[in-house]
Amino acid sequence: MSPEATIGDDSKIWHLAQVRESAVIGSECIVGRGAYIGTGVRIGDRCKIQNHALVYEPAVLEDGVFVGPAVVFTNDTHPRAVTPDGRLKSADEWEAVGVTVRHGASIGARAVCVAPVTIGRWALVAAGSVVVKDVPDFALVAGVPARRIGWVGRAGVQLVADADGWRCPETGTRYTEADGTLREVEA
Template identity: 75%
Template sequence: MVFVAPQADVSPDASIGDGSKIWHLAQVRENAVLGTDCIVGRGAYIGTGVRMGDNCKVQNYALVYEPAVLGHGVFIGPAVVLTNDTYPRAVTPDGELKSAHDWTPVGVTIHDGASIGARAVCIAPVTIGRWATVAAGAVVTTDVPDFALVAGVPARRIRWVGKAGVPLEREGDDWVCPVTGERYREHDDVLKEVD
């Protein structure tokens, strides 16, 4: 069963997965597809044709512009912005108001388990890797690798994180999650799980 708050604006052409909740003043546009058990917080915006996997959380007042694609278990913090215009202008070079046909939207892709902290901005087109974390207030202008913790303006990798979101600790050649005990190995700035 889907819950839609009375003051939410959900297009009848959107597809909302079972168990999902859309809260007050949120807007979900036409052709958006949300998986099962997703939460869209108060005042959040989900653009036309956005795709979200299962178990995603989009917190209050976040703006997810089309054509963003979110994997399963993605967290979008309060007031996050996922942009969609590489060269934004309100008018054409001759001063005419631009229409939807005067530009080509580009999207942000966020892979499974990744988290975007409060008020971060992801400048499309960028890809956020699996289980990566973007710190609050960061501005992401380049792709973020799997398991990376990035922060700053522009965002840079400052640590590695595991699936629990906690920074990993170095043990010899491996990185270890202090919460789960999972082990990872780094090679050429890429972190992979150790079998």
């Protein structure tokens, strides 16, 4: 772990994890074995980064985000080791683009998020998916490339359609859908 990284209270960094310079990890987080947190990455409070996840800069994870084992967040839209004339490409010869993961979202094991993309609040990316476009709040996406196959609530359980819209079978919370977006109904 770099001495230039900032780690919040009660956060735990497991064996062989690498946390780079200027990374900021909030409080009560867990960074699993062999995970990589890139230079300047920002991670909110109460996040879980599972074993061998690769979070490349300039990723931003808001509070309560779950990143499953071996997830990859990319950061280069035109990756090359060398320039067109064959010289080794330097860090100054590309512009890093990042993945943003909004509050409460979960990314399943071995998913790849190809920057630049934003994963919406409380969304769920299924294991093994490849995300190449933004994911709406509460969306359940799966596949290669990832497509919306349903909706999930804050509990992570797939919502059930009924005459009044959508309902979480675990919490009873109600949702309405309009123009491809989902919103919680105020109680």
